[in-house]
Amino acid sequence: MKIAxxxxxxxxxxxxxxxxxxxxxxxDAMQVRVYELDNGLTVYLSRNAEAPRFYAxxxxxxxxxxxxxxxxxxxxxxxxxMFKGTRKMGTLDYEKEKPYLDKITQLYxxxxxxxxxxxxKAIYQEINKISKEAxxxxxxxxxxxxxxxxxGTDVNAHTSYEETVYKVDLPANQLERWARIESExxxxxxxxxxxxxxxxxxxxxxxxLDSGSNQLYEAVQKELFxxxxxxxxxxxxxxxxxxxxxxxxIRDYFEKQYVxxxxxxxxxxxxxxxxxxxxxxxxxGKWQAKPVSKRDAVxxxxxxxxxxxxxxxxxxxxxxxxxxxxxxxxxxxxxxxMLDMILDNSVAGxxxxxxxxxxxxxxxxSYPSPLNEAGxxxxxxxxxxxxxxxxxxxLLLKQLELIKQGKFEDWLIPAIVMNLKSENEEAYESNESRxxxxxxxxxxxxxxxxxxQHDARxxxxxxDDVIRVANQYFGADYIVxxxxxxxxxxxHIEKPQIDAVPLNSSSESAFAKSILESVxxxxxxxxxxxxxxxxxxELDNGVILYTxxxxxxxxxxxxxxxxxxxxHDDLLLTTFDLLELSGTTDLSSVELGKRWYQLxxxxxxxxxxxxxxxxxxxxxxxxAPAVKLFWQWLHDMQSSPETLANxxxxxxxxxxxxxxxPSNILHAMARYSRYGKQSKYITRxxxxxxxxxxxxxxxxxxxxxxxxxxxxSYIGKLSESQWMKNTPTLEVKGQxxxxxxxxxxxxxxxxxxxxxxREMAQAQxxxxxxxxxxxxxxxxxxxxxxxxxxxxxxxxxxxEIRESRGLAYSAAGYLTTPRWTGDSYLAIGNMACQADxxxxxxxxxxxxxxxxxxxxxxFTESRDAIINRLRAERSGFRSRAGTIQFWQRRGIDFxxxxxxxxxxxxxxxxxxxxxxxxxxxxxxxxxxxxxxRTRVDLEALKKLGTIKEVTAEDIxxx
Numbered sequence: 018m019k020i021a022x023x024x025x026x027x028x029x030x031x032x033x034x035x036x037x038x039x040x041x042x043x044x045d046a047m048q049v050r051v052y053e054l055d056n057g058l059t060v061y062l063s064r065n066a067e068a069p070r071f072y073a074x075x076x077x078x079x080x081x082x083x084x085x086x087x088x089x090x091x092x093x094x095x096x097x098x099m100f101k102g103t104r105k106m107g108t109l110d111y112e113k114e115k116p117y118l119d120k121i122t123q124l125y126x127x128x129x130x131x132x133x134x135x136x137x138k139a140i141y142q143e144i145n146k147i148s149k150e151a152x153x154x155x156x157x158x159x160x161x162x163x164x165x166x167x168x169g170t171d172v173n174a175h176t177s178y179e180e181t182v183y184k185v186d187l188p189a190n191q192l193e194r195w196a197r198i199e200s201e202x203x204x205x206x207x208x209x210x211x212x213x214x215x216x217x218x219x220x221x222x223x224x225x226l227d228s229g230s231n232q233l234y235e236a237v238q239k240e241l242f243x244x245x246x247x248x249x250x251x252x253x254x255x256x257x258x259x260x261x262x263x264x265x266x267i268r269d270y271f272e273k274q275y276v277x278x279x280x281x282x283x284x285x286x287x288x289x290x291x292x293x294x295x296x297x298x299x300x301x302g303k304w305q306a307k308p309v310s311k312r313d314a315v316x317x318x319x320x321x322x323x324x325x326x327x328x329x330x331x332x333x334x335x336x337x338x339x340x341x342x343x344x345x346x347x348x349x350x351x352x353x354x355m356l357d358m359i360l361d362n363s364v365a366g367x368x369x370x371x372x373x374x375x376x377x378x379x380x381x382x383s384y385p386s387p388l389n390e391a392g393x394x395x396x397x398x399x400x401x402x403x404x405x406x407x408x409x410x411x412l413l414l415k416q417l418e419l420i421k422q423g424k425f426e427d428w429l430i431p432a433i434v435m436n437l438k439s440e441n442e443e444a445y446e447s448n449e450s451r452x453x454x455x456x457x458x459x460x461x462x463x464x465x466x467x468x469x470q471h472d473a474r475x476x477x478x479x480x481d482d483v484i485r486v487a488n489q490y491f492g493a494d495y496i497v498x499x500x501x502x503x504x505x506x507x508x509h510i511e512k513p514q515i516d517a518v519p520l521n522s523s524s525e526s527a528f529a530k531s532i533l534e535s536v537x538x539x540x541x542x543x544x545x546x547x548x549x550x551x552x553x554x555e556l557d558n559g560v561i562l563y564t565x566x567x568x569x570x571x572x573x574x575x576x577x578x579x580x581x582x583x584x585h586d587d588l589l590l591t592t593f594d595l596l597e598l599s600g601t602t603d604l605s606s607v608e609l610g611k612r613w614y615q616l617x618x619x620x621x622x623x624x625x626x627x628x629x630x631x632x633x634x635x636x637x638x639x640x641a642p643a644v645k646l647f648w649q650w651l652h653d654m655q656s657s658p659e660t661l662a663n664x665x666x667x668x669x670x671x672x673x674x675x676x677x678x679p680s681n682i683l684h685a686m687a688r689y690s691r692y693g694k695q696s697k698y699i700t701r702x703x704x705x706x707x708x709x710x711x712x713x714x715x716x717x718x719x720x721x722x723x724x725x726x727x728x729x730s731y732i733g734k735l736s737e738s739q740w741m742k743n744t745p746t747l748e749v750k751g752q753x754x755x756x757x758x759x760x761x762x763x764x765x766x767x768x769x770x771x772x773x774x775r776e777m778a779q780a781q782x783x784x785x786x787x788x789x790x791x792x793x794x795x796x797x798x799x800x801x802x803x804x805x806x807x808x809x810x811x812x813x814x815x816x817e818i819r820e821s822r823g824l825a826y827s828a829a830g831y832l833t834t835p836r837w838t839g840d841s842y843l844a845i846g847n848m849a850c851q852a853d854x855x856x857x858x859x860x861x862x863x864x865x866x867x868x869x870x871x872x873x874x875x876f877t878e879s880r881d882a883i884i885n886r887l888r889a890e891r892s893g894f895r896s897r898a899g900t901i902q903f904w905q906r907r908g909i910d911f912x913x914x915x916x917x918x919x920x921x922x923x924x925x926x927x928x929x930x931x932x933x934x935x936x937x938x939x940x941x942x943x944x945x946x947x948x949x950r951t952r953v954d955l956e957a958l959k960k961l962g963t964i965k966e967v968t969a970e971d972i973x974x975x
Contacts, residue, residue: 038298045469047451050290054298056306057278061455061465062293063285065448067569068891069189069540071286072171072448075199076456077181079274081254082246082390083312088266090218090254092274093176095267097214099183100160100174100810103205105528106198107159109521111207117151118209122264125211129263145516148212152518155209156526157820161810163198163529166878167191167537168885171449172810176252179389180460186448188889189287190537192296197532199282200300203275208264213518213823215262220826222253223778223851226508227679229330229500233337236326237498241339241393245317256508276307281459285451314390317341320494329503331775333674335399336406337498338413342385342392342490345461350387351474352482353490357385357394358433359425359483360416365432365614367416367425368396370607374598376401376663378409379670389461394490401663402670406499420487423480430483432614434476439617439636441472442570446895507776507949517822523874540888544915551897552737558749559726563898564737573733574634574895575644575744578902579725582627584757587702589629589722592715593622595664599656601649609650618643626697627757627837627906629722637734641743648745654719656712665707669975672704676969679781679947682773686945687783689972690771693762699974724750730898756837761787768863768962770944772955773972780855780948784846784862786940788832791842793909797917798932799832799842801924804879806869807831811878813870817861818848824858825850830865832937838908844937852952859944860961867939869930876926887918 038060042051052060084091104111121144128140156162164172168188175182183202187195225231235251242248253259282297320341343349361368361383372381381398396417398409419425444450458468525533547553552564567573583589600606613619618635633647675681688696726749731740791799807814807830814830825848833843844866850858892900904913944962946953958964 038294038302042465042469045465047285047445047454047469049455049465049469050294051465052294054277054302056302056304057276057309058301058304059281059459060294060297060301061281061283061459062288062290063448063451063455064288064290065285065445065451066287067446067893069287069889070186070448070891071189071192071284071288072186072452073184073195073199074283074452074456075183075203076281076283076459077275078179078279078460079181079270080177080179081250081252082178083270083274083310084246084250084254085266085270086246086250087258088254088263089250089258090222090252091258091267091270092181093252093254094218094262095271096174096176096181096183097218098208098211098267099202099206100158101207101209101211101214102156102159102526103201103207103528105205106163106201106526107156107207107209108526109154109156109524111154114151114154114209117147117154118207120147121151121211125262125264129261129266144212148210149516149518152210152520155518155521156524156529157210157520157816158810159526159529160198160202162525162878163194163532165809165811165882166533166885167194168882168889170886178247178252180456182456188540188885190540190889192288192293194532194535194537196296196300197535200303201528203280204304206271208267210518210820211262211264213820216823217819217826218253218259220779220850222256222259224826224849225251225253226778229328229332229505230335232330232505233326233328233335233498233500236328237337237339237496240324240326240496241317241320241341242391243318243320245315245391247317247388247391273310276309277301277304278306278309281456283452283455283459285448285455317391320496322493323495323497325497325499327499327501328505329501330505331502331677333399333500333678334406334502335397335500336409336413337496338396338410339496339498340394340491340494342394342486343387344392345387345389346463347387347392349482349486349489350392351471352478352486353387353392353394354385355430355433355475355478356420356483356487357383358437359420359429360396362433362436362614364619365429365610367419368413370610371416371419372398372412374606374610376598376660376667377412378404379667381409381413387461402666406501410497417487417491420483421491423484426611427480428611428615430478430480432617434472435617435636436614437475438472439572443572446569446893504776507778520816520821523872525874542888542914542918543891544912544918545892545897545900547901550892550894551901553901554737559753560747560749561728562737562741563728563730563901564740565730565732565894565897567733567894569894571637571734572635573637573640573731573735574632575732575740576630576632576730576899577747578728578730579629579631579722580627580727580753581722581725582625582629582757584626584697584759585754586718587697587700588710588715588718589624591664591668591702591707591710592718593624594668595656595661595712595715596622596650596654596719598660598664599650599654601653601655603649606656609646612646613643616643616646620647625836627840640733640735640740644744651719651723654716658712661710661712661715665710668707669704672973672975676973676975679775679777682775682969682972683781683783683945683947685972686771686773686947686967687785687943689967690769690943690945691761691785691787692759695759696972698972701974704975721751723747726751726753728902730902732895732898756839758839761841764941764943766941766963767939768942768944770946770958770962770964772950772953772958772964772966773945773947773968774950774966775947776949777947778851779849780852780946780953782846782848782850782855782859783945784859784866784942786844786866786937786942788842788844788936788940791936793907793911794916795932796834796909796913797920798924798929799834800913800917801879801883801921802929802933802937803831804883805876805929806865808879808882811875813865813875814846814862817865817870818858822857822861824848824854824861828858828862830862835907837906842936844940852948853954855946855948855953856957856961859946859958863942863961866937866942869933869938871926871930873926876929880921880924883917883921887914890914
C-alpha cells in the first residue's frame with residue numbers, strides 16, 4: 018500500500034537506452050547462462066526441453082536475518098503482501114481505493130506506537146471498519162487468478178534466513194506474460210487486504226507453536242548462535258512483533274532490500290535462451306539501479322562448553338546436537354559436507370551402519386547447515402523404549418570420534434562421490450531442482466563458474482581433510498537439545514475481531530484484462546501413446562511388462578507392483594521393515610548396506626492399502642549385479658528373533674508417539690468416523706499379536722507376495738529384451754486377491770461431529786461426505802468442480818475461508834476419486850485454524866458445500882485454466898508406466914487428460930451445477946476435530962450437529 022507520493026514507485030523506469038545484458042557464464046552440465054543486466058539484476062537461464070513448460074523463481078537476498086530486531090517476521094510478512102497486487106493489478110479503481118489504504122496505514126502506525134490495551138483495541142476496530150470499505154475496490158488474488166488462467170501451477174513463495182523467493186511453473190508459451198506480471202508486481206506493490214493476511218500469518222505462527230520439533234530447533238538455534246539473528250530472529254518472528262505490525266516499516270524494508278542488485282531471476286525449462294534474455298531485459302531492465310544495502314556480517318558469540326536446552330512436548334522424544342562449523346564459501350565447506358555424508362548417507366554412513374542397522378537407536382542421522390555468516394552441523398536421534406536421551410547422545414558422539422580417529426573405510430569417500438554425482442544427475446531432470454541448485458548458489462554469493470564445479474571439489478576431498486575438520490570443528494563446545502515427552506505450555510496468538518470483507522472475486526483488474534487479451538499462440542497438447550512413449554507386453558502368466566527409455570542420463574529404476582496391500586495383510590508393513598534390517602546367508606545387513614552404496618543403487622518398499630511396490634534404482638552400469646544382489650536379498654532374507662523383537666518394540670513406541678501427533682489423530686478420527694471398527698487404525702495387528710510374530714511368519718508373507726501376478730516397470734537405457742535378460746523372473750503361483758471392500762458406515766444425520774481434546778494452539782478439522790452414483794467417466798466433470806471449488810488461491814474455498822474472513826491459515830476442499838475399483842468417492846474439506854474460530858470456520862465450510870457460490874466468470878476461468886494446463890501437460894518418462902497403472906487400479910480404461918481436452922471446452926456452468934446438485938449438495942457430513950475443549954466453543958458446534966467425544970483408545974489399536 019502507498020502512504021505518500023514519494024513511496025509510489027519502488028523502481029523508476031529509465032528513459033534512456035539500456036546496455037545489453039552482460040553474459041557472465043555459458044558452460045556447464047545444466048547449460049546455464051548467467052547474465053547481469055545494466056541495473057545489476059542477475060539472470061540465470063537453463064534449458065531443459067523435456068516438457069513445454071518452464072519454472073521461474075525470483076530470489077531476493079533478504080530474509081529473517083535482515084529483519085529489524087524490534088520487528089521480527091517482517092520479511093515473511095512482506096512475502097505474503099507481495100501477492101496483493103499493485104496500482105494496476107489487484108484493484109478495480111486504485112484512485113478511489115488509495116485514501117482508505119492510506120488511512121489504514123496511519124491507523125496501524127498508531128496501533129504500533131500505542132501501549133494502552135483499550136486504545137489499541139479501539140484502533141483495531143477502526144482498522145476493521147475501514148478495511149471493509151477499502152476491500153470494495155480490491156480484487157483478491159488477482160495474480161494467482163491470472164497465472165491460473167494461463168496454465169500456471171505451483172504459485173508460491175517462501176522465506177528463510179537469507180532469502181525470500183517467489184515461484185511459478187508455466188507453459189513455455191507464457192514467457193512474455195510472465196515477464197509483464199512479475200516486472201509489474203515487483204516494481205509497484207500495494208499492500209492491500211493486509212487485515213485478513215495478518216490473520217494468515219498468525220495462524221502460520223500457531224502451527225509452528227504446536228510442533229515440538231520446531232520448538233526444539235528454535236531453542237537449539239538460540240544457544241548455537243548467541244548474539245546473532247540466526248538464533249534470535251526466527252523466520253516467522255516473535256509473537257509480540259507479529260501482533261504489532263507497521264506497514265511503514267514493511268514499506269521501508271521493501272524499498273531497501275528489493276532492489277535489482279539484490280535480486281535474481283532464475284528460469285529453467287523449454288525456453289530459447291536468446292529469446293528469454295531479450296524478454297527479461299525488455300521488462301526487468303527498466304528497473305532503476307539502486308544502492309544495495311550492505312549488512313555488516315555479525316560473528317556469533319563463541320560457545321563455551323556444552324550448553325543444554327530442554328523442551329517438553331507431546332509425541333516423540335528426541336535429541337539434537339549442534340556444532341558451529343563454517344559459513345558458505347569457506348575452504349573447508351566440501352570437507353565438512355563429506356564428513357556429514359560419512360556420518361549419514363541413509364545407507365552406509367557410520368550412523369546408518371553402526372546405530373540404525375543394529376538397532377542401537379530407534380532412528381538417527383545428521384545434516385549440515387552452511388549459511389552465509391556461520392554454519393552448523395546437526396546430529397539427531399530418537400531413543401528406543403527404555404533408552405535415555407543421554408545414551409543416544411553418547412552413541413552419536415562415538416561416531417564423530419571414529420571419524421576423528423580415521424576409523425572409516427577407504428572405499429567410503431569415492432562411493433560418496435559417486436552417489437552424490439548420481440543424485441545430481443537425477444536432480445537435473447527437474448526444473449524445480451535445477452532452479453533450487455542455482456538459487457542456493459546465488460544466495461550464497463557464489464559465482465556460477467564456482468558453484469557448477471561443486472562435484473569436482475567434492476571429489477578432491479581426501480581422508481586427511483575429513484579427519485582434520487572433524488578434529489578442528491567438533492570439540493567440546495556444542496549445544497544439546499532434548500525434546501522430553503510431557504504436557505507443553507501452550508502459547509497462542511489470540512484472534513482479533515475480523516469482519517468479512519468483500520473480495521470482488523468474479524471481477525478482474527484492468528491489468529489482468531490487458532494480460533489475458535494479449536495474443537499467445539496456443540500449444541498443441543500431446544497425450545501418451547502405448548508403443549511410442551512406452552512399451553507394454555502382457556505375458557501368459559498374468560505378468561505385464563512396461564519399458565520406458567530414459568533419454569536424459571544413465572540412471573535406471575525397476576519397480577514390481579503386486580495387487581496386495583495393507584488392507585489385505587497388515588503384516589506386509591512389518592515384513593518390509595524387517596527386510597530392511599536383514600541380510601542374506603552370505604551377507605549381514607551391515608555388509609549388504611555397504612554393497613548397495615558401493616554399487617550406487619537404492620531400494621524402496623511402499624505398502625499401500627490395495628497394492629505393494631518394490632523398487633530398485635541407481636546407476637545403469639550397476640544394473641546386472643544390483644538386480645542379482647536384490648534377488649538374493651528378497652529370496653534369502655535372513656534375520657534373527659532378536660532383530661524382530663527389537664523391531665516390534667520400536668513399532669510399539671512409534672505407534673504410541675503417533676497417537677499423540679495431531680495430524681495422525683485427525684486421520685485416525687476420520688477413518689473411525691467413516692469405517693467405524695473397520696478403520697485400519699483399529700484392525701491393524703495388535704501389540705500382543707506383534708509380540709508373537711516369528712521371522713518365519715514374515716518370510717512367508719514376503720514369499721507369498723512374490724508369487725502373485727504382478728507388473729514390472731523398467732526405466733533406463735536398455736530395451737525390453739536386454740533388461741529382461743539381466744532380470745530373473747518370478748514364478749507366478751498364486752491368484753490376485755479381490756480388491757479391499759470396506760463399506761462406509763451410513764448416517765442419516767445431516768452433520769455428525771467427532772471431537773478429540775488436545776491442548777494446542779490450533780485446531781485441526783476434517784469434513785467429509787460420501788458421494789454416490791459416480792462412475793469413472795465422471796472424473797472429467799469432477800475435476801472441473803475441484804478447479805472451481807478448491808483449485809488455487811482464487812478458488813471458492815480460499816477466497817471465502819481465508820481471504821475474506823481470515824478464518825484459517827490452511828484450507829482445502831476437493832472431491833476424491835476411488836483409489837481402486839470399488840472404493841468410495843468422497844467430498845473433503847480440511848482446515849487448520851485458531852481454536853476459538855472453529856465453529857465459524859466449520860459453519861462457513863458447510864455453507865460452501867451446501868450452497869455453492871455460483872459465478873459464470875469463475876467457471877469460465879476454471880474451465881480455461883484446465884484447458885491451458887492440458888495443452889502443456891506432458892507425462893515425464895519416469896511417470897508414464899505408473900500413470901497407466903494408476904488409471905487401471907481405478908477402473909479407468911481411457912486417458913483422462915485426453916478426454917478432458919475433448920469435453921471440457923464444451924462444458925457449461927449448468928453442467929457443473931447439475932453434477933454438484935446431484936452428488937455433493939446436502940450430503941450428510943462427518944466432521945472430525947482435534948482441539949482444546951477449553952477454547953473451542955462446543956455449545957456453538959452443537960448447533961451444527963451432534964457431538965461425540967473420543968479418546969485415543971476409541972480410534973487406535975495399540
